[in-house]
Amino acid sequence: MDLNYSAEDRAFREKTRRWLEANTPTDDLKTLAERKAWHRKLYEAGYVGMLWPKEYGGWGATAMQQAIVQDEMARIGAPPAINGLGIGFIGPTIIVHGTEAQKQRYLKKMLTAEEIWCQLYSEPNAGSDLAGLKTRAEDAGEHFVVNGQKIWTSSGPIADWGILLCRTDPKAAKHKGISCVLLNMRQPGVEVRPLKQITGHSLFSEVFMTNARADKSDLIGKLNEGWAIAQTTLGYERGGNSLGRVTRYAIAFHQLVRATRQLKRNGRPLIEDPVVRAKMGRLYAELEVQRYAGLRVLSALNKGESPGAASSITKLSYTEFEKRYYDTALEILGPWGQMMTAREEFEEIDTSSGEAGTWATAFLWARAGTIYSGSSEIQKNIIGERVLGLPKEVRADRLRS
Amino acid sequence: MDFSFTPDQTLLKSSARAFLDEHCKPATVRLLWDDARGESEAMWKEMAQLGWLGLSLPEEHGGSGLGMVESALLLEELGRAAYPGPFWPTMLVASAVTAHGTDVQQKRWLGAIATGEARAALALLDADLDWNPDAVATRADKTSTGWQLTGLKRYVAWGHVASVLLVPARTPEGVSLFLVEPGAAGIAWTPMMNMDPGTRLADLRLDRVPVRSDDVLGAPGAAAPAVRQLLRRGAVGAAAEMLGAARRCLDMAVGYAKVREQFGQPIGSFQAIRHKCADMLLETENSHSAVYYAAWALDAGAEDAGTAASIAKSYVGDAARKVCGEAIQVHGGIGFTWEYDLHMYFKRAKALEAQYGDADFHRELILADVAK
Numbered sequence: 001m002d003l004n005y006s007a008e009d010r011a012f013r014e015k016t017r018r019w020l021e022a023n024t025p026t027d028d029l030k031t032l033a034e035r036k037a038w039h040r041k042l043y044e045a046g047y048v049g050m051l052w053p054k055e056y057g058g059w060g061a062t063a064m065q066q067a068i069v070q071d072e073m074a075r076i077g078a079p080p081a082i083n084g085l086g087i088g089f090i091g092p093t094i095i096v097h098g099t100e101a102q103k104q105r106y107l108k109k110m111l112t113a114e115e116i117w118c119q120l121y122s123e124p125n126a127g128s129d130l131a132g133l134k135t136r137a138e139d140a141g142e143h144f145v146v147n148g149q150k151i152w153t154s155s156g157p158i159a160d161w162g163i164l165l166c167r168t169d170p171k172a173a174k175h176k177g178i179s180c181v182l183l184n185m186r187q188p189g190v191e192v193r194p195l196k197q198i199t200g201h202s203l204f205s206e207v208f209m210t211n212a213r214a215d216k217s218d219l220i221g222k223l224n225e226g227w228a229i230a231q232t233t234l235g236y237e238r239g240g241n242s243l244g245r246v247t248r249y250a251i252a253f254h255q256l257v258r259a260t261r262q263l264k265r266n267g268r269p270l271i272e273d274p275v276v277r278a279k280m281g282r283l284y285a286e287l288e289v290q291r292y293a294g295l296r297v298l299s300a301l302n303k304g305e306s307p308g309a310a311s312s313i314t315k316l317s318y319t320e321f322e323k324r325y326y327d328t329a330l331e332i333l334g335p336w337g338q339m340m341t342a343r344e345e346f347e348e349i350d351t352s353s354g355e356a357g358t359w360a361t362a363f364l365w366a367r368a369g370t371i372y373s374g375s376s377e378i379q380k381n382i383i384g385e386r387v388l389g390l391p392k393e394v395r396a397d398r399l400r401s
Numbered sequence: 402m403d404f405s406f407t408p409d410q411t412l413l414k415s416s417a418r419a420f421l422d423e424h425c426k427p428a429t430v431r432l433l434w435d436d437a438r439g440e441s442e443a444m445w446k447e448m449a450q451l452g453w454l455g456l457s458l459p460e461e462h463g464g465s466g467l468g469m470v471e472s473a474l475l476l477e478e479l480g481r482a483a484y485p486g487p488f489w490p491t492m493l494v495a496s497a498v499t500a501h502g503t504d505v506q507q508k509r510w511l512g513a514i515a516t517g518e519a520r521a522a523l524a525l526l527d528a529d530l531d532w533n534p535d536a537v538a539t540r541a542d543k544t545s546t547g548w549q550l551t552g553l554k555r556y557v558a559w560g561h562v563a564s565v566l567l568v569p570a571r572t573p574e575g576v577s578l579f580l581v582e583p584g585a586a587g588i589a590w591t592p593m594m595n596m597d598p599g600t601r602l603a604d605l606r607l608d609r610v611p612v613r614s615d616d617v618l619g620a621p622g623a624a625a626p627a628v629r630q631l632l633r634r635g636a637v638g639a640a641a642e643m644l645g646a647a648r649r650c651l652d653m654a655v656g657y658a659k660v661r662e663q664f665g666q667p668i669g670s671f672q673a674i675r676h677k678c679a680d681m682l683l684e685t686e687n688s689h690s691a692v693y694y695a696a697w698a699l700d701a702g703a704e705d706a707g708t709a710a711s712i713a714k715s716y717v718g719d720a721a722r723k724v725c726g727e728a729i730q731v732h733g734g735i736g737f738t739w740e741y742d743l744h745m746y747f748k749r750a751k752a753l754e755a756q757y758g759d760a761d762f763h764r765e766l767i768l769a770d771v772a773k
């Protein structure tokens with residue numbers, strides 16, 4: 001047991017910090033072109049696609065190095081890379097399940113963000129029960145004809161391509177008859193409508209497919225065997241963001257300390273109130289425990305161990321913590337914490353999964369974490385069944401099949 | 402970055418598990434609960450032979466010189482067994498003697514502790530129940546041969562079996578540490594019954610108790626940092642024990658949920674139960690991270706070692722109470738019976754929450770350190 005960073009990791013962190021100090025843009029990135037240019041710069045420096053094999057344009061780096069880059073980017077407040085779903089989930093799926101031609105065609109442009117990707121999985125009536133999806137893809141000889149609706153699609157309006165789960169055999173049992181195919185988003189049969197979220201922003205959208213076309217050469221894996229592919233995609237968590245996430249919490253915590261020094265209650269700074277102090281002491285403890293747990297995951301990855309279903313524990317842990325964290329912060333800050341526009345510099349915080357904003361933005365964003373990528377309830381089912389070995393529940397849809 | 406244990410550490414843990422499964426079964430613990438002394442002399446001797454009592458002691462005094470990580474591994478197993486006895490207080494006093502003792506004091510106590518001849522206890526709390534060492538009210542007055550201690554020490558664990566007590570008291574120089582004989586003239590003991598019969602507590606009234614000047618530990622007036630260090634170490638050890646209790650309860654709850662049937666199905670198939678078990682695992686795994694991070698930080702002399710100890714104590718205290726309590730809930734009525742073993746671990750975890758600084762005390766330390 002040695003929780004010191006290795007000499008190589010320390011040197012890598014130093015080098016990364018120097019690069020970010022020299023290259024991080026000082027102005028906000030406003031346009032997609034500006035964000036793509038910054039992404040490209042990060043990629044060329046070796047800070048995007050770090051875990052991808054070199055033969056596909058990646059850098060073959062370690063999970064620890066990726067975590068260090070995310071950590072340093074959080075520390076300096078650098079704008080994130082884009083195409084996160086592509087690089088984190090879709091690309092690795094193509095690497096594992098795709099044909100050589102698909103890899104040659106898509107991977108490099110995904111890494112460089114020349115083409116932006118989205119995930120077309122959830123539907124209005126297929127959320128946690130994803131296998132209940134209804135979008136159909138019918139065989140039309142050379143290609144599939146796709147009809148249906150997807151929802152909660154991140155990056156929808158800027159996406160060039162999507163990875164689509166669709167039903168290719170309507171007669172087969174629910175979890176069979178689903179295929180995974182790549183869909184060109186820039187075609188007349190695909191319509192993207194942004195959805196306004198509770199934060200007031202629009203990072204998600206609905207996608208309507210009306211006689212859209214997907215080439216058969218874009219089928220991932222075998223026909224009607226897409227469900228297994230979706231399962232591996234959902235399980236692809238590599239701990240790369242574990243340190244950066246906690247650094248963002250810590251930056252917010254220090255802003256909370258500053259705010260509670262300035263706000264007063266009963267004529268004295270809020271931070272001198274014992275009730276407030278107890279709450280803040282607990283928050284910091286929980287925040288650090290998230291960091292320790294992240295180090296434990298990185299240590300396991302370093303040894304080549306795969307977290308597997310245990311990554312559900314990590315996701316459940318930090319997303320539930322995030323809700324408690326911002327709940328408590330807003331409880332302490334009162335009306336001050338509810339402002340949607342930053343009036344003082346210390347109100348600016350950076351949420352871990354959403355956009356930069358105020359305490360209120362972070363508070364609202366925290367509601368998303370326990371829903372996306374498998375809700376807390378789904379994570380608990382996975383933990384119960386696959387980690388603890390508890391019996392599966394009796395499910396009506398499984399009884400039928 | 403390596404958060405895993407070495408083969409030696411893993412072996413220590415598994416051999417401790419094997420020993421305790423055999424010699425500290427729930428039935429054994431129950432016998433000790435009803436025993437006037439509350440701990441087993443035979444088990445103590447065996448623990449000495451296994452090298453546990455010298456685990457963290459210096460090699461020149463018959464110890465193995467191992468660190469807090471090894472102690473935590475052992476304590477996790479002791480917690481898992483709800484072991485009743487003075488192991489951890491004895492080790493803490495030994496660590497203070499190692500850090501601050503004169504050659505004579507070390508020779509007198511460390512070897513005797515390693516061989517199992519001596520046990521030790523800590524008397525850190527005064528009448529006000531304030532863990533802050535600056536709040537010590539017990540007085541030490543100078544005499545021609547040394548000192549006289551007067552005051553009230555409360556909730557001293559395992560003092561009745563100890564050969565030596567570590568007592569902080571106020572001198573003109575500030576708070577100082579004294580090594581006191583439990584049977585010395587002027588000491589009156591009042592034993593009490595804790596909710597956890599595996600934690601034996603007593604109040605200790607000192608009325609002009611004579612202490613030789615050779616029995617002052619460390620420089621007079623320098624006790625506060627020494628007590629803080631003891632509380633840190635004590636906190637991490639208690640957190641490890643609570644983690645062990647939580648793991649035992651989690652295992653029992655999951656095992657029960659797999660076999661107990663209601664409505665024609667194992668109750669573990671119901672999400673209401675499965676999700677509870679998932680939450681319990683999450684709390685237990687996070688507790689593991691908190692305990693071993695803090696143990697490593699103490700060994701490595703990390704900058705955040707003090708904060709990490711306070712985080713482990715406050716976090717794991719809450720988590721273990723929740724996990725052990727939910728295990729009772731998963732079991733239903735049977736879990737509430739005296740006959741079923743769950744309450745041993747539930748009570749042990751709860752008793753430890755109040756030792757070496759409670760959660761409120763440690764949360765204040767955390768914030769004071771972070772918001773300097």
